[in-house]
Amino acid sequence: MTESKTNMVDAPEGVVGEGFFATKLNDVVGLARANSLWPLPFATSCCGIEFMATMASHYDLARFGSERVSFSPRQADMLMVMGTISKKMAPILRQVYEQMSEPRWVIAVGACASSGGIFDTYSVLQGIDKVIPVDVYVPGCPPRPEQIVDGVMKLQEIVKNESVRRRSSPEYQELLASYNIK
Amino acid sequence: MALETTQIQEKLVANFDATTFHFTQEKSIFSIEVASDKITAVLLFLKNDETLRFNFLTDLCGVHYPENESNRQFAVVYHLHNWIDNVRIKLKVFLDGTTPEIKTVSTIFPSSNWMERETYDFYGIHFIGHPQLKRILNMDEMVSFPMRKEFPMEDGGRTDKDDRFFGRTIDNY
Numbered sequence: 001m002t003e004s005k006t007n008m009v010d011a012p013e014g015v016v017g018e019g020f021f022a023t024k025l026n027d028v029v030g031l032a033r034a035n036s037l038w039p040l041p042f043a044t045s046c047c048g049i050e051f052m053a054t055m056a057s058h059y060d061l062a063r064f065g066s067e068r069v070s071f072s073p074r075q076a077d078m079l080m081v082m083g084t085i086s087k088k089m090a091p092i093l094r095q096v097y098e099q100m101s102e103p104r105w106v107i108a109v110g111a112c113a114s115s116g117g118i119f120d121t122y123s124v125l126q127g128i129d130k131v132i133p134v135d136v137y138v139p140g141c142p143p144r145p146e147q148i149v150d151g152v153m154k155l156q157e158i159v160k161n162e163s164v165r166r167r168s169s170p171e172y173q174e175l176l177a178s179y180n181i182k
Numbered sequence: 183m184a185l186e187t188t189q190i191q192e193k194l195v196a197n198f199d200a201t202t203f204h205f206t207q208e209k210s211i212f213s214i215e216v217a218s219d220k221i222t223a224v225l226l227f228l229k230n231d232e233t234l235r236f237n238f239l240t241d242l243c244g245v246h247y248p249e250n251e252s253n254r255q256f257a258v259v260y261h262l263h264n265w266i267d268n269v270r271i272k273l274k275v276f277l278d279g280t281t282p283e284i285k286t287v288s289t290i291f292p293s294s295n296w297m298e299r300e301t302y303d304f305y306g307i308h309f310i311g312h313p314q315l316k317r318i319l320n321m322d323e324m325v326s327f328p329m330r331k332e333f334p335m336e337d338g339g340r341t342d343k344d345d346r347f348f349g350r351t352i353d354n355y
Contacts, residue, residue, distance in 0.1 A: 088321040115341075126341070
């Protein structure tokens with residue numbers, strides 16, 4: 001077993017002694033959440049194709065604990081919106097977001113999901129942040145898999161440093177209320 | 183013997199009032215402008231006549247001409263195809279700008295059902311007698327008919343747009 005090259009994440013800051021390790025609950029929970037983010041791909045166009053490459057063996061999002069793509073919103077932690085969202089699609093995206101259980105995070109992948117992209121037109125939603133809160137924006141049209149991986153790593157940083165109490169804080173409730181999400 | 187355009191013209195004039203039509207050859211396609219109240223009768227005749235046999239409706243769509251006089255603001259275009267002789271023709275009907283409406287042809291060509299819904303969706307042209315005239319591509323809540331020229335193409339909700347980068351300001355600074 002000594003020859004195995006298993007990579008492990010570093011332990012959080014804490015007090016180490018013989019037979020014990022003391023740290024903050026926040027850090028442990030953050031560590032666990034950040035390294036097993038289950039993605040829910042909401043792929044509508046070319047950014048979704050880049051995501052397929054991201055999930056496949058060459059770029060391998062599994063290295064970051066996200067190998068288990070959840071197609072059920074109930075079990076997913078990280079909603080990845082990839083592609084143009086038309087206004088007709090917006091209520092469906094919103095419903096998917098509402099079906100996810102807390103804690104939940106959202107990555108807007110690509111120009112269209114972030115701002116509407118080149119589709120400055122009557123039928124296209126001008127960025128998904130018009131209907132749901134977004135944590136990480138990945139630029140690009142479409143972004144390369146490296147960029148998507150970078151976006152996931154940025155989200156991991158957010159998740160690691162998020163307080164376990166954030167989701168019940170008044171600020172977060174206010175944020176959801178501003179989107180009219182219960 | 184192939185079906186000649188003169189033959190189509192003669193047949194139509196013989197069976198309908200000549201004032202119903204205005205014939206033109208537009209590039210490679212024979213085009214007929216039809217009076218709006220005669221469209222169903224003309225299509226039915228073109229489809230069922232033994233020599234004409236225009237059995238297939240290739241396309242149906244709308245056009246908005248805001249520059250035209252008020253009774254010719256909208257057009258509905260029908261593309262017909264005779265599969266047996268492989269001949270295509272185009273029919274064009276002009277409609278009034280304030281109340282654009284025309285009889286449905288979905289009873290003659292069932293394929294026009296969705297195409298008429300699309301034309302209604304984008305131009306607000308009413309097809310009288312259509313079994314289900316409601317929006318097909320755009321969201322139901324939409325209040326505009328987006329392909330009409332008076333409605334803006336661009337979304338007003340765009341927040342990241344800087345007009346300077348699109349050449350929309352006078353001095354671009």
